[in-house]
Amino acid sequence: MSVFHGIPALLQAADPNMPIVSGGWFFFFTIVKMIVIFTIYMIGVAMLTLAERKISAWIQDRHGPNRVGKGWLQPAADGLKNFMKEETMPEGVNKPLFVLAPILSFIPALTAWCVIPFGAPWPTRWGRIDLVVADLPVGFLFILAITSLGVYGIVLAGWSSNNKYALLGGLRSSAQMVSYEISLGMSTIPVLLLAGNVSLNSIINQQAWGGWNVVNLTVAFFIFMVSAFAETNRLPFDLPEAESELIAGYHTEYSAMKFSLFFIAEYAGMVTQSALMATLFFGGWDVPFTARDNIGPFSKWLSLLSIGIFLAKILFFLFLFMWIRWTLPRFRYDQLMSLGWKFMLPLALTYIVLIAAVMLGLSAAGIEQGILYAAILGSVNLGMLIVLFAILDRGRIISPAYGRMHPKEVERLRQLDRQLEIKRRPIGAEGGEIMAIKVKVVERPVDDVSYIRATLKGMALTVKHLFDVQGRVTTQYPEEKSPISPRWRGTHRMLTTETGKARCVACGLCPTVCPANCIKLVPGEDEEGNRYPLVFEIDEFRCIFCGFCQEVCPEEAIHVGRHYENSEYSREGFVYDLQRLMDQTHPVCEMWDPEDPKGE
Amino acid sequence: MEPHYPLFYVFHFYLFGVIALASAITFVTRKSPVTAALWLVNTMFSLAALYVMLDAQFVGVMQVLVYAGAIMVVFLFVVMLLNLGHPSELADARGGGWKLAATLIGFGLLSEIIVITKTKLPAQLVVARDFNEQQLQKLNAVGMIAEPLFRDYLLAFELTSVLLLVAITGAVVLGRGRAAGAR
Numbered sequence: 086m087s088v089f090h091g092i093p094a095l096l097q098a099a100d101p102n103m104p105i106v107s108g109g110w111f112f113f114f115t116i117v118k119m120i121v122i123f124t125i126y127m128i129g130v131a132m133l134t135l136a137e138r139k140i141s142a143w144i145q146d147r148h149g150p151n152r153v154g155k156g157w158l159q160p161a162a163d164g165l166k167n168f169m170k171e172e173t174m175p176e177g178v179n180k181p182l183f184v185l186a187p188i189l190s191f192i193p194a195l196t197a198w199c200v201i202p203f204g205a206p207w208p209t210r211w212g213r214i215d216l217v218v219a220d221l222p223v224g225f226l227f228i229l230a231i232t233s234l235g236v237y238g239i240v241l242a243g244w245s246s247n248n249k250y251a252l253l254g255g256l257r258s259s260a261q262m263v264s265y266e267i268s269l270g271m272s273t274i275p276v277l278l279l280a281g282n283v284s285l286n287s288i289i290n291q292q293a294w295g296g297w298n299v300v301n302l303t304v305a306f307f308i309f310m311v312s313a314f315a316e317t318n319r320l321p322f323d324l325p326e327a328e329s330e331l332i333a334g335y336h337t338e339y340s341a342m343k344f345s346l347f348f349i350a351e352y353a354g355m356v357t358q359s360a361l362m363a364t365l366f367f368g369g370w371d372v373p374f375t376a377r378d379n380i381g382p383f384s385k386w387l388s389l390l391s392i393g394i395f396l397a398k399i400l401f402f403l404f405l406f407m408w409i410r411w412t413l414p415r416f417r418y419d420q421l422m423s424l425g426w427k428f429m430l431p432l433a434l435t436y437i438v439l440i441a442a443v444m445l446g447l448s449a450a451g452i453e454q455g456i457l458y459a460a461i462l463g464s465v466n467l468g469m470l471i472v473l474f475a476i477l478d479r480g481r482i483i484s485p486a487y488g489r490m491h492p493k494e495v496e497r498l499r500q501l502d503r504q505l506e507i508k509r510r511p512i513g514a515e516g517g518e519i520m521a522i523k524v525k526v527v528e529r530p531v532d533d534v535s536y537i538r539a540t541l542k543g544m545a546l547t548v549k550h551l552f553d554v555q556g557r558v559t560t561q562y563p564e565e566k567s568p569i570s571p572r573w574r575g576t577h578r579m580l581t582t583e584t585g586k587a588r589c590v591a592c593g594l595c596p597t598v599c600p601a602n603c604i605k606l607v608p609g610e611d612e613e614g615n616r617y618p619l620v621f622e623i624d625e626f627r628c629i630f631c632g633f634c635q636e637v638c639p640e641e642a643i644h645v646g647r648h649y650e651n652s653e654y655s656r657e658g659f660v661y662d663l664q665r666l667m668d669q670t671h672p673v674c675e676m677w678d679p680e681d682p683k684g685e
Numbered sequence: 686m687e688p689h690y691p692l693f694y695v696f697h698f699y700l701f702g703v704i705a706l707a708s709a710i711t712f713v714t715r716k717s718p719v720t721a722a723l724w725l726v727n728t729m730f731s732l733a734a735l736y737v738m739l740d741a742q743f744v745g746v747m748q749v750l751v752y753a754g755a756i757m758v759v760f761l762f763v764v765m766l767l768n769l770g771h772p773s774e775l776a777d778a779r780g781g782g783w784k785l786a787a788t789l790i791g792f793g794l795l796s797e798i799i800v801i802t803k804t805k806l807p808a809q810l811v812v813a814r815d816f817n818e819q820q821l822q823k824l825n826a827v828g829m830i831a832e833p834l835f836r837d838y839l840l841a842f843e844l845t846s847v848l849l850l851v852a853i854t855g856a857v858v859l860g861r862g863r864a865a866g867a868r
Contacts, residue, residue, distance in 0.1 A: 182719070222826035223742045230749040237726070237753075244719060263754065282825045 106212035114209075118218050122198060130352045131160035137352075137407050144411045144547045148559040163345075170341035175247065178338065182245035187339065187346035190238025193231045194353035200224040201360050202286050204370045204392040208383040216370070216388065217286065224285040225277065228361065229270055232316065235354060236262040239318075239325060242347070243335040254334025257418065258318060258325030264425040265315035265322075271433035272308035275440040276365050279454075289369035296459035299366040302440065303466040304473070306366040308433050313358040315425065317351060319406055321413040322421060359402035363395060370395040408551075412543045432473075439465070474537050571675045574630040574645040577623050578673055579666035587667055588642035591618045595634035595643055603627035604634060621663040626656060635676060644673035697738060705731035726753060740817035743826045 106114055135150065135157070142149025150159040174180065204216035221227050236259050243255015276298055277283055280291040292298055299306050315322040326334030336347045363369060370391040416424070443465055452458050550556070560567050580588050591608030603626075609619035632645045648671035653659055690698075705728050712724035729752040736745035813819075820829045834842055 179719075182723075221742060222821060223746045226743070226746040226750065226826075230746045230753070233750060234753055241719075241723075266754070283827055284825070 104212050106209065106214055110211045114214050115218060118214075118216070119199075122203075122218060123195075126195065126198060126353070126356065127349075129356065130349055131164065133352045133355070133403065134163065134348070135160050136403070137410075140404070140407045140551065141411050142559075143551045143553075143557065144408075146550055146553065146556050146558060148557050151559075167342050167345040172343065173338070173340040175338050177247040179245040179247070182241045183338075184343070186238050186242035186245060187343045187350070188238070189241060190235055191346050191350040191353065193233075193235040193238075194350055194357050197228045197231045197357045198360070200227050200285060201357075201364060202289060202370060203360075203395050205372065205388045205390075206383050207385060207388045213383060215286070216392070220284065220286060222284050225273065225283045225288065225365075228285075228357075229266075229273075232354070232357065233262075233266055235316075235350070238347075238350065239335050242339070243325075246335070246338040248338050250331040250333075251335050251337045254325045254327075254331045254337070257331075258335060261315055261318070261322065261324060261421060261425075264422065265312040265429070268308055268425060268429035268433050269312035269316060271430065271437065272305045272312060273365060274433075274437050275302045275305045278437075278441060278444060285364055285369070288365060289371055291454070292368040293371040295454035296456070296463075297366065297368045301459055301462040301466070302366070303463070304432070304436050304469050305440075306362070307470075307473075308429055308436070309365065310362060311424075311429060313362065314406070314409070315421070317354040317358055317406075319351075319355065320410040321416050323415060324418055324421060327415055355403060355406050356399065359399045359406065360395075362402050363398035367398050369398075408544060408547065409540075412547045413540060436469070439469070474535075569647055569649075571647070573647045573649075574632045574635075574674050576625065576646050576648040576651060576669065576671065577628070577634070577661060577666055578644050578646045578648075578669035578671060579621070579663065580642055580644060580673070581667055587618060587621070587663060588640045589618045589621060589638075589663075590640055590642075591616045591621075592639060594637045594639065598633045598637045600631060600633065601627045601629045618663055621666065623661045623666065625651065625659040625661055632674060632676060635674065646671045646673045648672075694738065698735070701731040701734040701738075705735070729753065740821065741829075743830050 105111070138159070139149040139156070150156040153159045153162045174183070199218040200221050202215070202217035202220070207214040207216055239258045239262075240255045243251045243253070243258070246252070276288060279295065279298065279301060280288040282288070282291075295301065314320075318325050324334075325331075326336065328334075331337070336344055339347065372387060372391050372394060375387075440462075443462060447458060447461060452461070582588055591606060593606060593608065596602075596604040596606045603624040605620060605622040605624075606618055607620035608616050610616055630645060634643045635645050638644075643666075646669065648669070651659065708724045708727040708731065712721050712728060715721040715724060729748055733745040733748035736742075736748060817829070
């Protein structure tokens with residue numbers, strides 16, 4: 086075991102000529118680090134909302150936000166909008182918890198950042214500054230502990246909202262996060278075994294020496310990544326807010342900035358998990374092919390480079406989060422649970438035993454951490470990956486709705502089919518005893534059954550669309566309008582005679598035929614005995630735009646028109662009186678083309 | 686010989702001590718189970734802070750990780766099973782006899798604490814002021830716990846594991862029995 090303790094210790098014994106800043110300067114620089122991180126983090130999270138919308142748009146062959154400052158200021162506009170919106174407080178909520186919940190979901194993701202090292206030590210005149218806010222000796226465990234608290238915010242939000250959908254979302258999320266937290270924690274144990282320590286800086290230093298853990302511990306990375314998706318409630322594991330089932334899940338009742346905090350928390354969690362993946366499995370901030378960033382002499386340029394490398398890794402994982410979100414559909418709840426408990430957890434436990442055994446063997450053989458060590462571990466992982474993806478992932482890892490049936494079940498169905506074959510006759514024919522549908526067992530190709538393959542195939546497709554710049558189409562709405570059918574039935578219009586009077590003779594046919602009862606007509610009569618409408622009102626809110634009024638009108642007076650852009654500040658504004666109907670100028674609907682009455 | 690602690694340390698000791706005690710009292714007195722559970726979380730947090738101040742970072746973190754996780758399960762029970770809209774019926778401490786007994790036990794514990802703080806510790810329990818810091822340097826945060834746990838107290842540790850295994854088996858049996866009964 087001395088080998089494993091020795092290397093990190095060697096690396097930690099950094100440049101003795103450059104002690105850590107101490108005294109007042111220490112506090113000063115810590116506060117500076119906090120402010121810088123907080124600012125960059127918050128701006129980054131805001132820009133992530135834009136990135137998500139842009140990437141989703143590009144994957145779907147759209148342009149995405151391109152209005153406010155060519156799209157770049159969209160997050161600022163969204164933030165401003167959320168501050169201006171009304172804070173709703175539904176009846177029956179538990180007020181203190183309702184207010185506390187968004188805060189509780191946001192703070193843990195932010196706090197986790199104070200132990201993540203983000204760059205090589207920065208030399209100053211007063212000493213060395215470690216680019217981490219607080220270099221705790223229990224660094225990684227601190228992150229586990231703090232991020233596990235994020236679930237409180239979601240559960241409390243769901244419970245305090247006094248809403249069944251919110252409660253279901255909260256319950257789902259607590260079950261999901263508690264389950265996947267276990268495999269998340271278990272998947273990192275091999276990392277800690279290799280590093281021989283739990284502080285994140287020693288994990289990074291160990292990787293600088295012994296190779297990135299993504300090679301050494303590929304399977305652990307796979308488990309960690311899947312669990313990280315579940316922990317952040319991102320697709321394909323976004324069941325807590327599954328909008329097709331639970332409206333918006335735990336934040337159904339939230340509005341304005343409180344809702345926004347949940348949104349920020351989700352992205353903050355994504356950033357934290359991305360940073361963790363980069364740190365634990367991709368070498369963190371380490372600059373490859375040099376040890377100067379680890380043991381000195383330190384330089385500012387090297388520190389800047391290491392920060393850049395770290396940011397690039399985080400951005401890659403954030404992109405991966407979004408890429409997968411816009412590729413995969415949501416899991417079913419039982420699939421989620423069986424994946425977590427029946428597959429991820431046993432796999433993680435097996436993996437710990439396997440890696441510990443390999444490490445013990447290598448230690449006994451006297452091989453030290455280095456290229457050979459990494460190569461052996463890497464080949465062990467490769468073998469395990471082949472087992473996982475070529476053998477286990479055949480409709481067994483998760484059972485999608487179309488999953489392959491058990492061979493015995495297939496045989497049973499075939500047997501049933503053979504039995505029925507004897508008895509099956511055309512219906513009504515003599516001797517017909519049974520009406521049955523032929524059981525057909527389809528052998529599905531591997532592509533359909535393997536989840537991993539299907540995922541990779543989907544990701545290839547989405548990324549193809551992502552970079553398809555030419556194919557992006559978005560109708561730039563107010564300036565550019567989609568063509569509408571000549572038979573479009575929109576806002577009403579009353580046609581007038583040459584003298585400027587309404588053509589309507591108040592015959593009363595349209596209020597009679599109107600299925601929505603939205604036309605109010607009071608007939609009047611002038612001195613010559615001509616009928617005219619005293620009052621003619623159409624409530625455009627009630628109207629279903631069936632166009633019966635136009636069809637039934639004997640005078641061709643009332644029409645539905647090719648116009649749909651109505652907006653008012655009050656409901657009353659949508660009751661159109663006679664004058665307003667006469668003032669409309671939009672083209673009216675051509676109910677049918679006389680030459681083509683069926684609209685073909 | 687009273688050791689002198691810096692003001693910073695003393696301030697935070699009393700701060701977290703007061704928070705822990707106040708939260709504990711609120712936890713006991715709240716009628717709503719959800720609120721009570723939240724106050725319990727707060728107590729655990731303050732205790733974790735106190736552990737960290739004793740240079741026992743690992744214990745502090747585990748306090749948050751394990752207890753927050755465990756309380757989460759309590760939460761689930763509260764939310765799923767107990768939230769029936771009648772928190773008053775769930776109120777504990779029934780009858781005067783129980784209250785009296787609880788008070789007596791409380792005073793007993795308090796007097797025990799006072800006695801312990803007044804008496805001189807046995808020599809083998811006394812360690813140097815910077816003992817924890819040295820251990821932290823020599824091993825690491827986890828090693829400080831793991832070293833004695835897996836060397837000096839291995840038997841006790843393994844026995845505890847067996848106890849937990851029994852508990853898990855019991856849970857499985859209970860769960861299976863109910864499912865079989867339903868069928």
